Amino acid sequence: MTRILLIALLPAIVLSACSGHSTAASPEPAAYGAAIVESSGGKQITEVGTPLPQPVVVQVNDDQGAAVTGALVQLTGPNGIYLDPASGLTDPSGQFTSNISLGVTPGRYQIVATTKTKSGKNVDLKLEEIALGYQEVLGSQLNDQYCARCHNQESSPERVSNYDNLEVKPHPFTEGDTLNKMTDADLTAIISHGGPALNKSPLMAPYGYTLSKSEIQSLIAYIRMVSDPPYGAPGIVYAQK
Numbered sequence: 028m029t030r031i032l033l034i035a036l037l038p039a040i041v042l043s044a045c046s047g048h049s050t051a052a053s054p055e056p057a058a059y060g061a062a063i064v065e066s067s068g069g070k071q072i073t074e075v076g077t078p079l080p081q082p083v084v085v086q087v088n089d090d091q092g093a094a095v096t097g098a099l100v101q102l103t104g105p106n107g108i109y110l111d112p113a114s115g116l117t118d119p120s121g122q123f124t125s126n127i128s129l130g131v132t133p134g135r136y137q138i139v140a141t142t143k144t145k146s147g148k149n150v151d152l153k154l155e156e157i158a159l160g161y162q163e164v165l166g167s168q169l170n171d172q173y174c175a176r177c178h179n180q181e182s183s184p185e186r187v188s189n190y191d192n193l194e195v196k197p198h199p200f201t202e203g204d205t206l207n208k209m210t211d212a213d214l215t216a217i218i219s220h221g222g223p224a225l226n227k228s229p230l231m232a233p234y235g236y237t238l239s240k241s242e243i244q245s246l247i248a249y250i251r252m253v254s255d256p257p258y259g260a261p262g263i264v265y266a267q268k
Contacts, residue, residue, distance in 0.1 A: 057097030094121025166249025
């Protein structure tokens with residue numbers, strides 16, 4: 028009977044643990060800064076309901092730009108994210124680190140890091156993270172398999188980029204200033220029939236016989252989600268508080 032009760036309660040326990048933030052009380056600040064800046068962890072991409080690949084790290088500085096030790100940092104964000112921890116004091120390097128899991132709604136999640144000045148004024152830093160749904164995850168996988176070798180400027184040990192060797196440089200999929208101006212039909216034509224379909228570079232090969240229509244749609248959904256600046260057409264879901 029006890030075992031049955033524990034199994035019945037387990038889903039509720041898991042949901043409770045993943046639906047907010049760590050519940051420890053915020054410590055009292057030992058010092059105050061004048062600015063808060065991102066050290067690392069912004070603009071990460073992960074699947075819905077999973078942790079970001081890297082922790083978010085912010086730094087509090089004084090009015091001279093020097094790091095402040097012992098300043099209080101508090102993180103807030105939309106419902107469904109998990110912040111571990113949600114608040115704490117900066118370390119000797121002036122930094123505060125938190126491990127963050129995004130919610131189950133695909134879209135962009137805005138996280139706000141706040142510290143207070145000595146006069147009690149809030150100083151905010153806004154960070155944006157991206158959660159991919161099923162369709163965008165498939166698009167990300169297709170990007171890794173077929174596209175990133177040319178469209179990603181950065182090389183890695185797992186995949187050497189061919190970007191620098193190309194006479195005509197492909198647009199990175201995050202290049203919203205250019206790709207946001209193209210319709211889904213434009214992108215479908217280029218992916219399916221190659222660059223010449225829209226008078227673009229012939230170095231862009233056709234993938235219409237390699238990818239199915241649904242796979243091309245998934246790839247476009249991924250491009251729209253990672254666009255910087257964000258793609259503003261209807262259909263993109265933004266996480267709300």
